[in-house]
Amino acid sequence: MANIKEQYETAKQAYSKWGIDVDSVLETLKRVPISIHCWQGDDIGGFEVNRGELSGGIDVTGDYPGKATTPEELRMDLEKALSLIPGKHRVNLHAIYAETNGEVVERDELEPKHFEKWVQWAKENRLGLDFNPTLFSHEKAADGLTLSHPNPEIRKYWINHCIQSRKIGEYFGSELGTPCLTNIWIPDGYKDIPSDRLTPRKRLKDSLDKIFAVEVNEDHNIDAIESKLFGIGSESYVVGSHEFYYGYALRNDKLCLIDTGHFHPTETVSNKISSMLLYSDQLALHVSRPVRWDSDHVVTLDDELREIALEIVRNGALDHVKIGLDFFDASINRVAAWTIGTRNMIKALLYALLTPNDYLMQLQDEGNFTDRLALIEEFKTYPFGAVWDYYCEQMDVPVKESWLEDVKTYEKEVLSKR
Incomplete structure (x- = not known):
């Protein structure tokens, strides 16, 4: 889906400003x-x-x-x-x-x-x-x-x-x-x-x-x-x-x-x-x-x-x-x-x-608790969801809540007959 890819690219740019390589992050996640x-x-x-x-x-x-x-x-x-x-x-x-x-x-x-x-x-x-x-x-x-x-x-x-x-x-x-x-x-x-x-x-x-x-x-x-x-x-x-x-x-x-x-x-x-x-x-x-x-x-x-x-x-x-x-x-x-x-x-x-952990730790050591708290809170609304959607698509599993329809179908066709 083009929209997922576009949103992912936009998210990559946002995270890259903090030195976060999103492509590398997804490769790491695959191995866990x-x-x-x-x-x-x-x-x-x-x-x-x-x-x-x-x-x-x-x-x-x-x-x-x-x-x-x-x-x-x-x-x-x-x-x-x-x-x-x-x-x-x-x-x-x-x-x-x-x-x-x-x-x-x-x-x-x-x-x-x-x-x-x-x-x-x-x-x-x-x-x-x-x-x-x-x-x-x-x-x-x-x-x-x-x-x-x-x-x-x-x-x-x-x-x-x-x-x-x-x-x-x-x-x-x-x-x-x-x-x-x-x-x-x-x-x-x-x-x-x-x-x-x-x-x-x-x-x-x-x-x-x-x-x-x-x-x-x-x-x-x-x-x-x-x-x-x-x-x-x-x-x-x-x-x-x-x-x-x-x-x-x-x-x-x-x-x-x-x-x-x-x-x-x-x-x-x-x-x-x-x-x-x-x-x-x-x-x-x-x-x-x-x-x-x-x-x-x-x-x-x-x-x-x-x-x-x-x-x-x-x-x-x-x-x-x-x-x-x-x-x-x-x-x-x-x-x-x-x-x-x-x-x-x-x-x-x-x-x-997708969190700038090294920088946040640096702020703590410097005693800059204002910047640290502000960034922790701001990153809660960074485009994390766009990266997740792209990861699901790349891993060939349902994106967003669409997986729920798969479960409902499975329930109707399999689980309900037990």
Whole structure:
């Protein structure tokens, strides 16, 4: 469309006055993968033969029609969403998305063979895969404790599950030629004030030591551990706090994964990134949108998302921060949710790349806070949208809101018939 090209050229001129090469920015953006979580498509149901109710302080609300109920449907829905999102990305799986051909397979017995169809699909679509052991929605996690459980047999079960998960991650990385991020999150905690905070953390540390004592090829699998402040049923105490996991990650050379919904409502993840990167070469993100609590709303292009992207870009950390998404909304079309959230994450990165970050940092060092604030505000209405539209067109995905018609057609022709 000529109009899109013309608007893009006009935008290029506006940004070039500040030394921003927009063509180069788009080339950079193409190389940034987002790890898209599969569980938005089926409300974290998974495909276990003996699957139980969702638990572990996790809640998905809504009953919008069209939920994926088979691996084939979930992959089909992911393909649809990916066709509406510019760039080449990754897909993030949980262990409960194993395919066992109707056989009951305990989680501590899962093997790479149970994910062969996912790997074949990823190869066909030129995607990387990431992975997570599933330490919730299970009878051995019914009391909200797993790797810190006082019962050594239950701990052993979950330790073995995490070991098997790392081997599955290694398989993904080996087969796909891009390392898999295998992230451990546990729901462990207590509803009321505990009488002993230390001992559960000692047990968790011991469990992690046993998990990571089993060697996997680090060229194929990257280990990460994810903290949380509180959850439903663990309002007063969570064993795997931010301080616990960040200390463990630093001492044991693991990635610390921070979820934007896993902190106090007055904390911001954007404020943590620069500090953590001073001490860790890499870190990982699960980008969500908390509304009053860790409610995992679909990511919008809000101030905090832009600030997260700015922190990554202006600190030269695009190659040091592994960006994944983690939200689930069953009250709206699930393919639309993926599309909205992922496009917004990419938009935020583009916005950050189109900001004169070096000059703004110079103004700060000079103490020229007037010019700095004025420019920050003016750049909010620079022709960022024209660059985004051109990028979408160049990447052969729908421009502006036209993608919504594709989703509506898909809903009518596919989702409504499930």
